[in-house]
Amino acid sequence: MNAYSVGQVNSYIRNMFEQDFMLRSVHVKGEVSNVKYHSSGHIYFTMKDNTGTLACVMFAGNRKGLAFTLKEGQQIIAGGRIDVYERDGKYQLYAASIVLDGLGQLYERFEQLKKELEEMGMFADEYKKPIPKYITKLGVVTAPTGAAVRDIINITKRRNPHVSIILYPAKVQGEGSAESIVEGIRMLEAQGVDVMIVGRGGGSIEDLWAFNEESVARAIFDCTVPVISAVGHETDTTIADFVADLRAPTPSAGAELAVFDIMAFSDMLNGYKEALKDSLIDAVGKKRDRYEKLALKLQGLSPGHKLREQRMRYISLLEHLQDSMNGTLKDKRHLLDIRVERLEALSPLKRLSSGYAFVQDDKGRALKSVKDINVSDELKLSLKDGELITEVKKVISNG
Numbered sequence: 544m545n546a547y548s549v550g551q552v553n554s555y556i557r558n559m560f561e562q563d564f565m566l567r568s569v570h571v572k573g574e575v576s577n578v579k580y581h582s583s584g585h586i587y588f589t590m591k592d593n594t595g596t597l598a599c600v601m602f603a604g605n606r607k608g609l610a611f612t613l614k615e616g617q618q619i620i621a622g623g624r625i626d627v628y629e630r631d632g633k634y635q636l637y638a639a640s641i642v643l644d645g646l647g648q649l650y651e652r653f654e655q656l657k658k659e660l661e662e663m664g665m666f667a668d669e670y671k672k673p674i675p676k677y678i679t680k681l682g683v684v685t686a687p688t689g690a691a692v693r694d695i696i697n698i699t700k701r702r703n704p705h706v707s708i709i710l711y712p713a714k715v716q717g718e719g720s721a722e723s724i725v726e727g728i729r730m731l732e733a734q735g736v737d738v739m740i741v742g743r744g745g746g747s748i749e750d751l752w753a754f755n756e757e758s759v760a761r762a763i764f765d766c767t768v769p770v771i772s773a774v775g776h777e778t779d780t781t782i783a784d785f786v787a788d789l790r791a792p793t794p795s796a797g798a799e800l801a802v803f804d805i806m807a808f809s810d811m812l813n814g815y816k817e818a819l820k821d822s823l824i825d826a827v828g829k830k831r832d833r834y835e836k837l838a839l840k841l842q843g844l845s846p847g848h849k850l851r852e853q854r855m856r857y858i859s860l861l862e863h864l865q866d867s868m869n870g871t872l873k874d875k876r877h878l879l880d881i882r883v884e885r886l887e888a889l890s891p892l893k894r895l896s897s898g899y900a901f902v903q904d905d906k907g908r909a910l911k912s913v914k915d916i917n918v919s920d921e922l923k924l925s926l927k928d929g930e931l932i933t934e935v936k937k938v939i940s941n942g
Contacts, residue, residue: 550629557627560634566625571597571636572644575617586613590621590636598635605639610650618644649748653755656782660757665764665786672769672788675737677803680707682736682768684727687712691744691773691794698798703805709734715743720753725762732768739766740797741783742773754781763787773797901925913940 547555560566573590580586584603589596599621601609613619623638642650660666681699685691692710699706711727714720724741731739741763743751753759754774763770763786772787773794784790791797842848902910903923910916916935924931 549632553627553629553632556632556634557629560625560627568622569625569636570620570622572618572620573597575613575619576615578613578615580613588613590619598633599638600635601638601641609641610654611643613641620644649752649755653748653782656755656757656760657785660760660782660786665760670764674769674771674789674800678706678737678801680709680734680736681801682731682734682739683708683710684713684724684731684739684741685710685743685794686715689744691742694793694795695740695773695798698795699802702799702802705805706802709736715753716746716750717753721756721759724753724759728759728762728766728770732766736768738769738771738801740771740773740791740794740801741787742771742791742794742797743775744794745776745779751775751779751781754783756782759783760786771797771801900931913938 571590573592575588576591576596577589578586579588584606586601586606586609588599588601590599591597601621601623620642621636621638622640623636625634625636627634664670683692683695685695687710696708699708709731711731713727714723728739728741741754741759743754745751748755751774754772760782763772763783769788771789771791772781772783773791773796774781774783775793777792789800791800901924903925904910904915905921905923907923910922916922916938918935918938920935922933922935924933
């Protein structure tokens with residue numbers, strides 16, 4: 544009797560699976576259970592229905608094709624291959640794609656159209672038109688009733704009541720909605736609006752499907768007016784969002800992006816006004832200070848100021864000279880008084896006042912000795928109050 548190893552049996556079974564062409568590409572429908580997101584990036588889960596279960600794995604390399612988070616209880620369609628994991632001796636589905644059942648076709652259409660349009664360059668940044676900062680005419684393509692249009696109108700009027708709104712009441716859900724949106728885009732473009740908001744409130748993928756139609760995408764791309772896509776809530780994404788010149792997460796946000804806040808602008812202008820006023824006051828103050836300094840400098844350099852300075856200097860020098868002269872005269876006068884007193888002390892007149900006499904011969908020569916006098920000589924004696932003419936009678940010598 545031949546006996547095979549476990550590995551040989553598992554390998555044989557795996558070869559049988561690989562040779563079955565149908566198992567190389569199969570789509571399986573069922574409910575998700577036992578979901579595990581591994582740290583490696585792989586997703587392990589089980590698909591089940593009322594007849595059985597199937598082990599499944601999606602490797603990290605295939606997750607880029609998964610457009611949603613896999614959760615317990617979801618009805619899905621998983622596409623891939625059935626193969627045997629030899630180590631455990633278990634067969635499982637190696638999933639390459641997963642879509643939600645019922646919405647699977649819509650998601651596939653979405654991804655296919657997205658890929659086609661992206662390859663055509665319709666999502667490229669170089670085709671995006673800038674949104675004008677200041678507008679006077681806003682076009683809106685949306686349903687005439689509902690929260691979306693009310694939010695757009697309220698926010699627009701609050702931010703800038705001078706902006707006029709032209710609303711095209713489009714059908715945004717169900718049959719004919721894509722055609723209605725396209726017609727609204729073209730009509731508002733013809734009206735010459737400055738910018739256009741195309742959108743609606745949130746909903747399911749079926750509710751938002753009109754904004755995933757190729758005709759709507761091409762109308763947005765071909766529009767010469769900048770288009771803001773504002774479809775659904777922040778987590779909703781449509782083809783229109785990729786084609787539009789700017790995506791807004793909500794219709795309210797679309798209005799805020801389209802309409803400049805005039806109140807903020809007014810506050811900004813007031814801020815500039817105050818800053819300019821302060822700057823002018825500061826500049827004028829600096830110019831005034833400079834002017835005053837230059838005026839003082841000019842005043843100091845003016846001929847009149849120079850003359851006044853020279854006159855004051857002349858007066859000061861003159862006063863100094865007068866003071867100096869007066870001091871010198873005072874000193875000289877004092878010295879003169881001293882010398883006068885000395886002269887007076889030596890003055891013959893003073894001596895004459897004391898009873899002395901000044902004797903001269905007839906020739907006017909002063910006589911200092913009796914040896915110069917002869918008997919009968921005529922002499923002149925000068926006294927305090929007059930002169931005497933006398934004749935010598937006798938000469939008496941003491942030596």
